[in-house]
Amino acid sequence: MPNTLILNANGKPLSLNPLSAVHWHISVKLMFLQKAKPLEYHTDWNIHSPSMTIQVPSIMILNKYYRQEQEPKFTRGNIHLRDLFSCQYCGCEVDKSSATLDHVIPRSKGGPSAWNNIVTACSPCNVQKGSKKLRPAKEPYKPHYYELENKRRRFPIVISDPNWNNYLNWPEKLIKIA
Numbered sequence: 001m002p003n004t005l006i007l008n009a010n011g012k013p014l015s016l017n018p019l020s021a022v023h024w025h026i027s028v029k030l031m032f033l034q035k036a037k038p039l040e041y042h043t044d045w046n047i048h049s050p051s052m053t054i055q056v057p058s059i060m061i062l063n064k065y066y067r068q069e070q071e072p073k074f075t076r077g078n079i080h081l082r083d084l085f086s087c088q089y090c091g092c093e094v095d096k097s098s099a100t101l102d103h104v105i106p107r108s109k110g111g112p113s114a115w116n117n118i119v120t121a122c123s124p125c126n127v128q129k130g131s132k133k134l135r136p137a138k139e140p141y142k143p144h145y146y147e148l149e150n151k152r153r154r155f156p157i158v159i160s161d162p163n164w165n166n167y168l169n170w171p172e173k174l175i176k177i178a
Contacts, residue, residue: 003021003022003023003024003027003042003056003058003160004021004022004023004024004026004027004056004057004058004059004060005019005020005021005058005059005060005159005160005161005164005167005168006020006021006022006027006030006036006060006061006062007020007039007059007060007061007062007167008061008062008065008066008068009061009062009063009064009065009066010065011061011167012167013167013168014062014066014068015068016149016152016153016168017077017078017081017148017149017152019157019159019168021159021160021164024045024047024056024057027056027057027060028047028054028056028057030060031057031060034063035062035063035064036060036061036062036063037060037061037063038055038057038058038059038060039057039059039060039061040057040058040059040161040163041055041056041057041058042055042056042057042058042161058160058161058163058164059161059163059164059167068145069145070144070145071145072142072143072144072145072148074114074115076101077096078143078148079101079115079118079119079120080094080096080099080120081148081151081152082120082140082141082143082147082148082151083119083120083138084151084154085099085120085155086120087120087121087122087125088102088119088120088121088136088137088138088140089102089119089121089122089125089129089134089136089137090122090124090125091137092122094120094121094122098122098123099120099121099122100120100121100122100123100126101118101119101120101121102118102119102120102121102125102126102129102136103117103118104117104118104119104133104134104135104136104140105117105133106130106131106132106133108131109131109133115140115141115142115143116139116140116141116142117140118140119136119138119140153170153171153174154174155174156174156175156176157170157174157175157176158176158177158178159175159176159177159178160177160178161177162175162177
């Protein structure tokens, strides 16, 4: 589980999908390299060496603004997020483990693996469709980075520290603390 939330120089998380959180040893390294400043520390967690004791940062802010990519990565998770984890043929909700990807124009008929040709489908619809050409309810498209970020806020998130939500502004009912 990541232990430190990394914020951009403007005070917002570098990313929500996935959450810009790193393992504690990376946050200590960023602190010593003076690339980021700690904003908050874990209250009950220190690391020790023979000559010093260091508090582990819970939230850090980068010293320089990191410009984020506006192009979302073409990944399984981002396709499911674009389609809000619902089958694009029958409309049923699918969970992350049972969601499948379907090529609207099948690969056997020359369909590419691209944003505008892949949709989320439930297993029964995917099997039933097979290699036939069938139009989904919504035409697939390439989403904008911020569209995916806004859609991500509709789903639960697991965080290490309750103080993280002061910077994430996630709906309280969707937060799980690990």
